[in-house]
Amino acid sequence: MKRLSIFFLVMIVSYSIYYDLKAGTLPKVEETAAQVIATDTEETPVEETDEEEFEIEHMEVKIKSGDTVLSLMEQMLDGPLPVSIDQLIEDFETLNEGQSPQDIQVGKVYKFPKY
Numbered sequence: 874m875k876r877l878s879i880f881f882l883v884m885i886v887s888y889s890i891y892y893d894l895k896a897g898t899l900p901k902v903e904e905t906a907a908q909v910i911a912t913d914t915e916e917t918p919v920e921e922t923d924e925e926e927f928e929i930e931h932m933e934v935k936i937k938s939g940d941t942v943l944s945l946m947e948q949m950l951d952g953p954l955p956v957s958i959d960q961l962i963e964d965f966e967t968l969n970e971g972q973s974p975q976d977i978q979v980g981k982v983y984k985f986p987k988y
Contacts, residue, residue, distance in 0.1 A: 930987040931968050935980070942974040945985060955988050 934945060942965055946954060954961060965974050968984035977983060 929964055929968060931984040932987055933982050934985050935982050936977050938979050940977070940979075942977065942985070946988075949985065950988065961986070 932949070936945075942961065943954075943958065946961060956964075962974055964986040965983075966972060968986060972983065
């Protein structure tokens with residue numbers, strides 16, 4: 874009887890793990906990320922000037938407490954980046970005149986590339 878109980882317990886735990894991985898129990902990220910972008914960031918589409926040799930479409934975003942370049946880009950795109958992180962850093966530095974993504978400051982406006 875003890876072995877049968879353990880077997881059923883293992884089966885219930887296994888099914889619970891399978892169901893959680895397959896269907897999930899957390900809210901969908903797309904819905905919450907869209908709401909966060911609408912309420913937490915101030916963004917204005919701006920086209921790049923002709924001073925650069927190449928044009929990078931970008932948006933200007935005011936940084937709030939806790940924001941990082943990567944988190945803001947993932948929120949804007951509603952998912953993962955379509956380019957490498959190295960490319961994102963390079964584009965960010967190009968748009969912001971050499972400003973490092975690690976040195977962004979709360980309250981300032983920075984340009985973020987549109988992908």
